[in-house]
Every structure is written in C-alpha cells, then in structure tokens.
Amino acid sequence: MGEGITEVDRLEALVDEGVGDVARYLALIRKLKLRRSSKVAKHGMELLRNSSARAKLGADVWTVYEQVAIAALDCQCLTAAKECIGALLKKFPDSTRVGRLEGMWFEARGSWQQAEKVYASILEEHPTDARILKRKIAMAKAQGNLMGAVDEMNKYLELFMADHECWKELADVYLALQMYKQAAFCYEELILVQPANALFHLGYAEILYTIGGLENLKTAKKYYASAIELSGGKNMRALYGVCLCAAGINQAKGRNVKDEKENSTVHTLAADVIKREYRLKAPKKASLAASILEA
Structure with a gap:
C-alpha cells in the first residue's frame, strides 16, 4: 500500500x-x-x-x-x-448504479424530494439495494432529521443485520437523542457480531453507567473489565470506569457486603494500574491522579 x-x-x-x-x-x-x-x-x-x-x-x-x-x-x-x-x-438509462448517482446529484443540490423520487423508483424494482437504502439514511441525516435516520437504519438492519457499521451509527444517533436504552441494545448487537472488540464492550459499559441503577452498574463493571482484558489491560477509560462503577455500587441502595468486598478489591487493582501508568507516562500528573482516585 x-x-x-x-x-x-x-x-x-x-x-x-x-x-x-x-x-x-x-x-x-x-x-x-x-x-x-x-x-x-x-x-x-x-x-x-x-x-x-x-x-x-x-x-x-x-x-x-x-x-x-x-x-x-x-x-x-x-x-x-x-x-x-x-x-x-x-x-445506461436503466442502470440502478447510474440512478444512484443521479439521486446523489439531487442531494448535492439540496433537492431532497427529487432525490427521494429517484431512490423510491429504484427501490420499487430492487427493494434490497443496500446502497440506495444507505443513501436514504444519509439523506435524512443531512437534513438534520435524526428520527427519520433512525427509521431508515432500522429498515436497513431488518435486511442486513450483520452490518456492524450501521449498528454503530444507529447507536450514535440514539445517544445524540439521549435514547440510552435503545443505544444499549445496539451495542448488544455489536458485541454479538464482534465479541472480541474492546471498544464495543467499553461503549456498552459507558451507556449502562450513564443509565445508572445498582444492576446496571454491576453489569457495566463487568463490561469495563472485559474491555480491559481485551485491550491487554491498557484501556485507561475502562480502568477509570471500573473505579467509577465500584464507587457507584458502594453508594447505591440495596448493595450487600459481598458487593462492597468485591468492589474494594477491583477498585484497588484498577487504581494501582492507573497510578502505575501515570508514573511511567505522565509523572507530573501522577499525584493528581492518585488524589482523584483516593477521593
């Protein structure tokens, strides 16, 4: 290359x-x-x-x-x-490939209705044309119609469920709309498609932490731990996430003694790794990081 x-x-x-x-x-x-x-x-x-x-x-x-x-x-x-x-x-007057280009030209002009007509006519004959379905998603986003983009992505994913890029894009749109439970579902699908991707485990954990609640914090901690394991122990966001989850669980109602003991152990291990990384790579900030973790 x-x-x-x-x-x-x-x-x-x-x-x-x-x-x-x-x-x-x-x-x-x-x-x-x-x-x-x-x-x-x-x-x-x-x-x-x-x-x-x-x-x-x-x-x-x-x-x-x-x-x-x-x-x-x-x-x-x-x-x-x-x-x-x-x-x-x-x-090539009957080519769907050329028809897509014509629709893109209308999009570039901002002639959304004309572009929609072009794409609709193509989909009548080729209802599973992935490129045209993706153009409709892009068109909705370009107009700032996020709910419209959500609808188009859900239609697309009914046909192409293994497209992890679309699941990730849908999750991002749900997050922009503050629809966290729906975004969490998207990340569950992403983890099923690519179970060894540390970033998907991290994203899912962050959404669960944002939603909050004792059970969500416990699950988030597990997925933060998975992200740490899959990244070779070097994902700082996941390490901080474990600490935040441990602190949140200790403050949550309904926790038990087992939770507190487990959290203390996990928090200590994650905090030690973070402190070590700061000492090695950013020694001037090591004391600040240590004080934040202790707090």
Whole structure:
C-alpha cells in the first residue's frame, strides 16, 4: 500500500505539470480505492472533454465518467457532475448504479424530494439495494432529521443485520437523542457480531453507567473489565470506569457486603494500574491522579 501511495504521488505531480498519464493516474486511484476528489475532478474532466484522449480509454471511459462524477460531487462541482451523469444516463438509462448517482446529484443540490423520487423508483424494482437504502439514511441525516435516520437504519438492519457499521451509527444517533436504552441494545448487537472488540464492550459499559441503577452498574463493571482484558489491560477509560462503577455500587441502595468486598478489591487493582501508568507516562500528573482516585 505504501509503495502504491508513493506511485500515486509521483503520477499526481506529473499530471499537475501537464506531462503525466491521466488515465493511468485515475486507474491507480481506483485500484487503491483512494479519494483525491479535487485532483480527480479537475484532471478527469480535462481528459473526458478531450475527444481524442477519451477515445483512447475504450470501454473504461464509462468507469472514468463514474469516478469523475463522484469526485465532482465531493467538491460540489455540480455542473461537471451533471455532465458526467448525463453521459452515463444516455448510455445506461436503466442502470440502478447510474440512478444512484443521479439521486446523489439531487442531494448535492439540496433537492431532497427529487432525490427521494429517484431512490423510491429504484427501490420499487430492487427493494434490497443496500446502497440506495444507505443513501436514504444519509439523506435524512443531512437534513438534520435524526428520527427519520433512525427509521431508515432500522429498515436497513431488518435486511442486513450483520452490518456492524450501521449498528454503530444507529447507536450514535440514539445517544445524540439521549435514547440510552435503545443505544444499549445496539451495542448488544455489536458485541454479538464482534465479541472480541474492546471498544464495543467499553461503549456498552459507558451507556449502562450513564443509565445508572445498582444492576446496571454491576453489569457495566463487568463490561469495563472485559474491555480491559481485551485491550491487554491498557484501556485507561475502562480502568477509570471500573473505579467509577465500584464507587457507584458502594453508594447505591440495596448493595450487600459481598458487593462492597468485591468492589474494594477491583477498585484497588484498577487504581494501582492507573497510578502505575501515570508514573511511567505522565509523572507530573501522577499525584493528581492518585488524589482523584483516593477521593
């Protein structure tokens, strides 16, 4: 990958000077799945508007039209994007892939209703098109309609339950809406999909701690401990979380002697690790950390 990036940089410098092979540059960008939108839009449009250079692309010309259209949308170069999408629509009038680009162009203009019509017509024939369903999620978020985005994500996840990125995004939206129980459910699904991901255990623990209550604090402490174990004992947020849970449990109504003894042991172990890390990596703050933990 590193060598590929170096080659891209070299080709890009030559293309900027007007002596490089633009088609080769664009092909390498696609191969490495990079997104240098401003350069791709600029040099790609110059290539496509040159009839002789365009002819040399052969069948790849349509791939370049799509690549340049997406780059132009990224840069808000709507005229250039429309030119590329128009050429693609003329060649592939029934393509859902090109239809999605048309919808994205309407989105970029802020023409939400027109974009919705495009996506709705595609979904009539292809109701499980994941990319179109994701566009509808993005469109709702772009308009600031978080509850609409929640609805679209739930529809998407009914079809693609294993998509952990969507579960994480849904959890983030629920947290923004302060819907903590729903966010906790999302993290439960994330842990089922990727049980060895320490960050998912940490996120779930933090939500349970936020909700509060003796049972939630006990469960949060367990997931903080899991995050510590999965991260090799070096996750400071999880270590602090264990201490906070232990303190919260000791102050909660309904606790018992077993809880207090267990919390004392766990709190001491976590606090010792935190103090050691501060002594090694931030000695000037070690005394402050120690006093906070003791408090």
